[in-house]
Amino acid sequence: MKPGSTLDHQKHDAPMNxxxxxxxxxxxxxxxxxxxxxxxxxxxxxxxxxxVSGKIIKLRQTPNxxxxxxxxxxxxxxxxxxxxxxxxxxxxxxSKIDKDRHIHNAIRNLRGLRILRQEPxxxxxxxxxxxxxxxxxxxxxxxxxxxRFGKQMTLDxxxxxxFPTPKDLATASLQELKSCKLGFRxxxxxRTSQIIDHKKFDLEAxxxxxxxxxxxxxxxxxGVGQKVADCVLLFSTGxxxxxxxxxxxxxxxxxxxxxxxxxxxxxxxxGITSISPSEYREINSFGRKYFGEYAGYAxxxxxACSRRRWQTAKHR
DNA sequence: ACATCCCCTTAGCC
DNA sequence: AGGCTAAGGGGAT
Numbered sequence: 075m076k077p078g079s080t081l082d083h084q085k086h087d088a089p090m091n092x093x094x095x096x097x098x099x100x101x102x103x104x105x106x107x108x109x110x111x112x113x114x115x116x117x118x119x120x121x122x123x124x125x126v127s128g129k130i131i132k133l134r135q136t137p138n139x140x141x142x143x144x145x146x147x148x149x150x151x152x153x154x155x156x157x158x159x160x161x162x163x164x165x166x167x168x169s170k171i172d173k174d175r176h177i178h179n180a181i182r183n184l185r186g187l188r189i190l191r192q193e194p195x196x197x198x199x200x201x202x203x204x205x206x207x208x209x210x211x212x213x214x215x216x217x218x219x220x221x222r223f224g225k226q227m228t229l230d231x232x233x234x235x236x237f238p239t240p241k242d243l244a245t246a247s248l249q250e251l252k253s254c255k256l257g258f259r260x261x262x263x264x265r266t267s268q269i270i271d272h273k274k275f276d277l278e279a280x281x282x283x284x285x286x287x288x289x290x291x292x293x294x295x296x297g298v299g300q301k302v303a304d305c306v307l308l309f310s311t312g313x314x315x316x317x318x319x320x321x322x323x324x325x326x327x328x329x330x331x332x333x334x335x336x337x338x339x340x341x342x343x344x345g346i347t348s349i350s351p352s353e354y355r356e357i358n359s360f361g362r363k364y365f366g367e368y369a370g371y372a373x374x375x376x377x378a379c380s381r382r383r384w385q386t387a388k389h390r
Numbered sequence: 391a392c393a394t395c396c397c398c399t400t401a402g403c404c
Numbered sequence: 405a406g407g408c409t410a411a412g413g414g415g416a417t
Contacts, residue, residue, distance in 0.1 A: 110398070111398095204397095204399085205397095205398090205399045205400060206396095206397055206398090206399045206400080207398085208396075208398085211397075212398085258400090262401095296400090296401090297400070298400085299399060299400050300399085300400095301398070301399060301400090302399075302400085320397090320398035320399080321396090321399090322398060323398075347395085347396065347397085348399080349399080354399095377398075381398090
């Protein structure tokens with residue numbers, strides 16, 4: 075086929091398909107994008123829209139395929155497949171983490187939810203923003219940052235913005251950052267961006283480092299503590315054993331697994347609004363030991379399930 | 391309407 | 405070591 079021919083052009087504009095066999099490749103786009111791991115996806119009509127690697131991705135799922143288009147540049151099936159971790163053997167992962175009725179129930183409700191492979195840089199900044207914020211507010215901050223510092227693109231009458239580069243945020247003034255409603259996080263975003271921009275920290279190297287080494291390294295960045303480090307490791311560098319613990323997870327874990335924690339520790343499961351460093355260590359190491367090498371998947375299913383219960387309870 | 395609490399926490403202080 | 409506290413501002417009640 076000659077480049078530039080009519081057929082070639084049509085092929086370029088046609089949506090691409092990834093075949094999904096529900097038994098061999100369980101996948102649920104809705105669960106994956108709504109569970110709270112990524113903050114920049116929105117549904118317009120039947121389609122989900124997001125920006126990854128400077129491209130708008132538009133996609134929807136039918137019973138046995140994932141249909142997508144990307145703009146302005148065409149992306150490969152491999153690119154989408156990698157982002158959604160379609161190579162993860164979910165059935166195998168389920169068999170490894172399905173240890174009791176709590177996680178069993180979460181898997182039953184959220185079958186097909188996949189951990190994403192987000193870009194480390196965007197994921198890092200997103201979770202520094204996430205410190206002590208609720209999910210709608212996090213989405214707001216990231217939207218403001220992208221609108222202020224990213225490049226605008228338009229598709230189907232919706233505006234999108236690329237995520238700012240390390241240089242964009244490293245050279246922004248504190249005032250400009252604060253105008254994105256970052257609050258006290260602005261200083262951490264600024265310092266961390268400068269470290270990344272000046273090549274004092276190699277985010278790409280995390281992928282090939284062990285969980286422990288990668289985590290220790292991440293903890294050296296301003297605004298990155300235990301929780302943020304575990305989220306970056308799980309959601310962007312493929313460390314599936316990472317087990318982030320936030321207030322939701324603390325409540326969920328103490329409620330579902332009280333026998334594994336000290337009595338006084340477990341008694342005050344409700345009304346929890348904070349986590350001490352020792353509590354983080356205790357819940358995190360329990361989760362990692364109990365669920366094993368795919369503890370991160372267990373975490374995300376329990377997290378999403380408990381949030382979903384709360385969401386539905388709220389509306390009655 | 392309006393106050394108050396909460397939020398996928400971190401870092402600095404003691 | 406580990407407990408206490410402050411830190412935007414929007415969402416939820």
